[in-house]
Amino acid sequence: MIQPHTYIHPGAKLAENVKVDPFTVIHPDVVIGEGTWIGSNVTIMDGARIGKNCRIFPGAVISAIPQDLKFEGENTIAEIGDNTTIREFVTVNRGTNDRRKTTIGHDCLIMAYSHIAHDCIIGNHCILSNNTQMAGHVIMGDWAIIAGMSAVHQFSKIGAHSYIGGGSLVSKDVPPYIKAIRQPLTYGGVNSVGLKRRGYSMGQINEVLDIYRVIYNQGLNTSQALEYVEQEFRASDERDEIVSFIRESERGIVKRSGGKGSAILEE
Known part of the structure; x- marks a missing residue:
């Protein structure tokens, strides 16, 4: 279902039951799976590969070119897995020559105003809370959670099932199964509740x-x-x-x- 005042390039590949709300722009090299909803004022740029039953809320920008001076226009992508929700004004940049793609897994929740930079790999069932800022080349394991207003240094790794407290500055790797809290960021015990x-x-x-x-x-x-x-x-x-x-x-x-x-x- 395509609403008026929406621009979808003829080269884009949308499944038949994708819903796109008004004032959204979809560029040519885009693939969107069935059952996905794209809200108003969303921009989906070349290289986007969006799975089934996703929800992308107003103002999001998916697959913009990397904010990396080494980027030279190479053909790269940004992948979003099935059943993932992208909230308002999230930005996801596509990859560079390093990994050729940025990846968000399935069943993830990326909350409002978060940024996922080039060549990041986000696992499945992950949560990035409001205004999480993730620099390039970060790897985040399955079921990991980052609380709001946190910033993750480039090339950092976040282990599966870990929890990072709100307002954190992540400059070291966070091992799996733990809670990382305080400033500077330190081990805060095992994420037993999760x-x-x-x-x-x-x-x-x-x-x-x-x-x-x-x-x-x-x-x-x-x-x-x-x-x-x-x-x-x-x-x-x-x-x-x-x-x-x-x-x-x-x-x-x-x-x-x-x-x-x-x-x-x-x-």
């Missing part, structure tokens, strides 16, 4: 708690802590994900707030 909501057993949650007690509370450096975890904890998806994430971190992970063990990440 894990319970997603069906994790108490045994799994307690294992994650015990692993992070070793990493953050025993005064070990990173290498020592990871070696201890691998030796003393049985192999599991949770253990292996934590160890792999920390071992592969290039920026270093958030630290524990002051007191004993606060310098455990210093090699």
Whole structure:
């Protein structure tokens, strides 16, 4: 259903039951899946690949060129998965030569005034709360949540099932399953409430708690802590994900707030 006063380039590919409200502009190299609603005053630019049953609210700009001086007009895309909601005035830039695309997974909620820069990879079931500002090349795991008014440094990684408190400045990697809070951003415990909501057993949650007690509370450096975890904890998806994430971190992970063990990440 296409409303009057809407411009859709003949080259755009929209499923038959896509609804587009007035005063929206859709550029030629665009694909939109069935059941998606595009609100008023939305601009969807070349390279947009939008899935099924998405909702894009007024004022959003999807797949604008990157705000990156190295961008030279290369053919890149911005992907949005099925059942994802993009609220008012969100901006999503398409990729550069680095990854060739910016990706938002399925069943995500991107709240008003948020920005997702070029080459970001957002997992499935993620939430970016109001006015989250995400620089380029960020990777965000499934089920992660960023509370409002937060800013994420370029090339940062945010682990699956993590929670980042409101007003945070994320300049270090945030490991999976934890809460990151305070300023400067620090380890604030395990996201046990989120894990319970997603069906994790108490045994799994307690294992994650015990692993992070070793990493953050025993005064070990990173290498020592990871070696201890691998030796003393049985192999599991949770253990292996934590160890792999920390071992592969290039920026270093958030630290524990002051007191004993606060310098455990210093090699």
